[in-house]
Amino acid sequence: MTITIASGKGGTGKTTLSSNLASYLASQGKNIVLADLDVEEPNSSLFLKLDKVETKIANKMVPHWEKENCTLCGKCVDVCAFNAIAKIFDEILVYPQLCHSCYACSELCPTDSLPMRPERIGEITHYKTKNFDFVEGRIDLGQEMSVPLIAQTIDYVNENFSDSLKLFDAPPGTSCPVIEATKESDFVILITESTPFGYNDLVLAVETMRVLNKKIGVVINRYGIGDNQVEEYCKKENIPIIAKIQNDKEIAKTYAKGELLYEKIPHFKNSLDDIVKFIGEIK
Amino acid sequence: MNAKEIVVISGKGGSGKTSLSASFAYLEAKNAIIADCDVDAANMHILLGADFEKQEDFMSGEVAVISEDLCTNCGDCYNVCRFDAITKMDDFHKVDPIACEGCWYCSRVCGHGAIEMLTQKAGDVFVSNIKNNGKMVHAKLGFAAENSGKLVSQVKMKAKELAQNLQKEFIVVDGSPGIGCPVISSLSGAMVAVLVTEATVSGLHDLKRVQQLVKTFHIRSCCIINKADLNTERANEIEEFCKKENIEVIAKLPYDITFTKAMSEAKPIVEFDEKSEVSNLIKESWEKIKELARK
Numbered sequence: 001m002t003i004t005i006a007s008g009k010g011g012t013g014k015t016t017l018s019s020n021l022a023s024y025l026a027s028q029g030k031n032i033v034l035a036d037l038d039v040e041e042p043n044s045s046l047f048l049k050l051d052k053v054e055t056k057i058a059n060k061m062v063p064h065w066e067k068e069n070c071t072l073c074g075k076c077v078d079v080c081a082f083n084a085i086a087k088i089f090d091e092i093l094v095y096p097q098l099c100h101s102c103y104a105c106s107e108l109c110p111t112d113s114l115p116m117r118p119e120r121i122g123e124i125t126h127y128k129t130k131n132f133d134f135v136e137g138r139i140d141l142g143q144e145m146s147v148p149l150i151a152q153t154i155d156y157v158n159e160n161f162s163d164s165l166k167l168f169d170a171p172p173g174t175s176c177p178v179i180e181a182t183k184e185s186d187f188v189i190l191i192t193e194s195t196p197f198g199y200n201d202l203v204l205a206v207e208t209m210r211v212l213n214k215k216i217g218v219v220i221n222r223y224g225i226g227d228n229q230v231e232e233y234c235k236k237e238n239i240p241i242i243a244k245i246q247n248d249k250e251i252a253k254t255y256a257k258g259e260l261l262y263e264k265i266p267h268f269k270n271s272l273d274d275i276v277k278f279i280g281e282i283k
Numbered sequence: 284m285n286a287k288e289i290v291v292i293s294g295k296g297g298s299g300k301t302s303l304s305a306s307f308a309y310l311e312a313k314n315a316i317i318a319d320c321d322v323d324a325a326n327m328h329i330l331l332g333a334d335f336e337k338q339e340d341f342m343s344g345e346v347a348v349i350s351e352d353l354c355t356n357c358g359d360c361y362n363v364c365r366f367d368a369i370t371k372m373d374d375f376h377k378v379d380p381i382a383c384e385g386c387w388y389c390s391r392v393c394g395h396g397a398i399e400m401l402t403q404k405a406g407d408v409f410v411s412n413i414k415n416n417g418k419m420v421h422a423k424l425g426f427a428a429e430n431s432g433k434l435v436s437q438v439k440m441k442a443k444e445l446a447q448n449l450q451k452e453f454i455v456v457d458g459s460p461g462i463g464c465p466v467i468s469s470l471s472g473a474m475v476a477v478l479v480t481e482a483t484v485s486g487l488h489d490l491k492r493v494q495q496l497v498k499t500f501h502i503r504s505c506c507i508i509n510k511a512d513l514n515t516e517r518a519n520e521i522e523e524f525c526k527k528e529n530i531e532v533i534a535k536l537p538y539d540i541t542f543t544k545a546m547s548e549a550k551p552i553v554e555f556d557e558k559s560e561v562s563n564l565i566k567e568s569w570e571k572i573k574e575l576a577r578k
Binding site: 015047100102108145174175183197200210222249255257 | 294298345365385388513546
């Protein structure tokens with residue numbers, strides 16, 4: 001089973017929840033793998049004691065121009081829908097960052113002058129913690145497209161940990177990276193806070209998950225601040241509220257230090273128990 | 284003269300970026316156009332009382348559509364699609380619009396003219412009147428839509444046009460989180476980047492990554508450390524990092540419930556509690572940012 005922890009708004013506690021939940025479930029003897037799919041800003045590793053197992057270079061396939069047989073017909077330029085290829089005088093230029101790896105230019109080239117070759121976009125690293133496995137995708141600076149790396153990180157997890165309960169820490173937002181991170185999940189936990197921003201972004205996230213036909217539940221973080229819009233919305237939309245994590249400056253302080261919370265903060269542990277119980281009942 | 288663009292960004296979400304940029308927007312409304320480029324989770328309009336006066340469709344990205352009548356079920360499209368977007372049905376092939384990348388490859392190889400590429404509505408762009416007689420440009424990305432980087436560019440273009448027409452000195456941009464395409468679009472053309480971070484391990488980690496990106500743009504930057512009293516050690520580490528990178532730390536703000544309270548009343552902090560210490564610190568920061576932009 002795969003459970004993704006996502007949120008429309010950043011800073012609502014995705015990483016805090018996923019790293020604590022992974023560790024807590026593992027401490028109960030469950031076979032867990034946690035994957036950090038927030039490849040632009042992967043943070044889970046900051047909260048875990050890790051031993052590196054292996055690092056794999058993640059590539060995407062990009063055309064490379066070979067001029068020997070090229071007739072400069074310009075077909076590659078015409079077929080590229082992403083403006084990733086240009087013909088400048090007697091040269092073909094490829095802009096790898098704009099390339100979506102669709103292969104059209106390469107396979108439609110009459111002289112096979114644009115073979116696809118791998119080009120580095122980031123890294124996938126497998127770590128072990130005391131009692132669970134952790135996989136992180138980390139995109140290189142300056143790379144614009146995180147989706148291929150998210151997809152490869154998920155593939156890595158699926159290939160290596162088919163028997164584990166998989167927890168995915170998703171990137172924030174509602175656009176392509178989140179869709180990639182959640183599309184194969186059995187269940188999506190949306191974490192939010194009871195503020196106007198939290199509410200606004202939750203609605204967007206819920207709508208997105210509905211387009212994707214995902215089963216969802218909500219965890220309200222920093223419960224007690226703000227208003228009750230989130231609760232009323234969930235009630236109206238029939239979305240289960242899995243847990244409410246009390247607002248507590250101690251949580252913020254413990255987090256700031258980079259420590260796991262459930263060992264130190266009893267009410268946080270109670271909330272994790274609610275989530276674990278809920279997960280146990282997901283069919 | 285072109286308006287000076289000031290972009291407020293933070294690698295990490297929840298560090299107070301929008302609360303701060305809305306405050307700057309409120310203070311400078313008369314002399315600036317405000318742009319919310321955090322299009323994935325656009326929130327700034329809530330604090331600024333936007334009236335959604337004008338709306339335009341944001342058209343972006345194309346999706347393949349296969350005509351059931353023309354399709355001969357030959358499978359050529361299926362064979363070339365690298366995005367698993369095409370499924371074989373009994374009598375014809377079908378496209379999953381969410382998986383479709385809009386690359387046109389299937390449409391180009393289809394020998395029966397059965398595949399059409401249709402431009403999608405991917406969101407809305409709004410121009411609104413806001414508090415203090417200001418104007419802002421903001422957007423809503425369609426559900427499960429892509430191309431947020433392009434939408435950011437469109438919001439910025441619109442803001443520039445307004446700033447030009449209305450002779451405003453500044454454009455205040457609430458930037459996107461992360462380091463990917465929407466942030467790159469947010470930063471391009473900017474004069475000053477204000478890096479908002481928080482005194483936590485993630486705050487420092489994400490600041491480092493985002494600064495690497497900002498550097499490549501050769502723009503002036505300064506830093507605001509929010510929740511600075513959460514962990515003095517982390518705050519110090521952030522300050523050291525900024526010193527090394529030659530970024531001025533223009534304010535250290537306390538962990539303050541005012542951020543949330545103001546948000547709950549849909550007000551920027553400087554409107555909610557004008558005389559508070561945090562408000563004063565924010566006002567001072569804004570003066571410093573303007574100075575930096577005018578240099």
